[in-house]
Amino acid sequence: MSGATKRRWRDVPLAAAMLGPSLVVLIAFVLYPLGRAVWLGQQRCNVQATKCRSVGWGQYTDVLRSNEFQSAVWVTLKFALITVPVGLALGIGLAVLADKHMRHIGFFRTVFSSTVATSVAVASLMWLFLLQPSVGVLANIGWLNDIFPVIKEPGLLNDKGTALSSVAISSIWANLGFTFIVITAGLQSIPRELQESAFVDGAGGWRRFTNVTLPLLGPTLLFTTVVLTSRAFQAYGEIDLLTNGGPVPQQSTTTVTYLIYGSSSIIKNNEGLKAAVAVLLFVILLGLSALQFRGLGKRVHYGS
């Protein structure tokens, strides 16, 4: 053995001691459960999940082909397509609005970021009251019914056409605080001289926004998009509290997470199927994040 190799081997115990703790945590809470879920995905269990037996990896393809799974993926996709762009746009709008040197702007910043301190349960209950047909102020808005004649059931949450959008609104609201804070931080890292230089050169507000603010917010927006997308794909609390995956029988708010976990999910008594869906959701999210980083990442500028 050469001297260098020997020296490297001498470092092994120390390296192992340093890596050990995090390795244990990683294995116990991430790798083992992940492996267990993948394994469980090819089993069929009894109702109590006390006895499971292998039914083969074909269970994954069965799930993929099933109407229930495909419908859940479609609902989830719609949910993400509403919450991510709208949430992002509102977050940027509020952050730009509050990024002014004005008296008492701190008050507005606090208000705008307050939803970050609101739990999903509280936020959902609040929206449930607002949308409740009997008491909610937003439940039956006349002009809304005029614009969308498809609304037949009383209460936006009970109509199959509006239920998903209504849940999305509550989700957007609940995530707005986070988006606002992250984008505000991004805005504050843009040097003031860049805006001033553009201002002296004759760029108006909109042009400064599109030519300076937005491009320099690139990394922040990429990060926020990835986080919001993965949150949309994992949204559960608001769906469980507001619609229970319904309205029945269309299941128009049964997202993939609700299919896995929901109390009125069609597969709620089958641990094997639930695990299979969960693993597929993991694969979908992994692919989606990779796509976002690759597709958007190329167009993002990380400063000089």
Add this chain to the structure above:
Amino acid sequence: MASIRLVGVSKHFGDVKAVDNVSLDIADREFMILLGPSGCGKSTLLRTIAGLEDPTGGEVFIGDRMVNEVLPKDRDVAMVFQSYALYPHKSVRANIEFPLKVRGVDKAERADAASQAAEVLGLTPYLDRKPGALSGGQRQRVALARAIVRRPAVFCMDEPLSNLDAKLRAETRAEIVALHHRLEATFVYVTHDQVEAMTMGTRIAVMRDGVIEQVGSPQEVYDRPASVFVAQFIGTPPMNIFPAGAIEPGDHLVGGRPEDTVISDDHATSHDRGVAATVVLVEHLGHEAQVVCAVDDHTRAIVRMNPSDDLPRNGDTVRLNVPEEARHRFDAVSGARID
């Protein structure tokens, strides 16, 4: 025609008077330097001219037009920032073209103007790079190119060289002076560096605590400083200021430039022997030696000497004097020049 006239301009931030009742006339095509230590209000004054700050009081004229209410873009002013303020996501060409693009200049004309500006500043090989791939000096030249591309009447420059190393600073200094000759525009240039002020400006306005202490040509400001502050701010090493009565009778201060201050040994028997001092440090700079002397607990004086002369040693007691014709006299209370 782009003379600039400031009439009683003030800018207050809360209780802080960043600029306090400043009046200044800058002639067309002049290279005016605003010089002073940090926090003296020179940048704020420049930003007021550019339109980035609204004055709290007073009037700003560019040409014959009062521009207090005029947006920066309509003042025919370009600004160069200390941090260069280049758009990091745009190529050098796009950076230079940006002011024209904003003004709706068509594509071909824009490309022409940008190529020309790049040519003037030697940036042609870098047009397709991003600013991140350029050195500090090149970035500064891109900022200059972006400023000259739309041929404004007034250039406002806020310490444009202070992020460059000494060698580049000297080179770019000469380039900016050449640019001034070439463009025939009015330059207002903020710096805290007296070498830049002395070498570049046609006139210097020395500022302190929001007010202008003196305006004059570099030589005037050097030869006849209006106050102790100006005398000590301009010139390296700064002017020696002797306490009242030390050099000549009277209750005024006497100043002498280090090159005008003469040193003699304690036993000299001249009629006017000056003030006693102790040598604390002798610095050899090669072409000259600087002898630092302590006159009393609060007063230091520096004497420039020829290194081949018979130099005193640390701890020597010497006498310092300033020849009558080289003396500057200042009021002991206000610090203002007398005579």
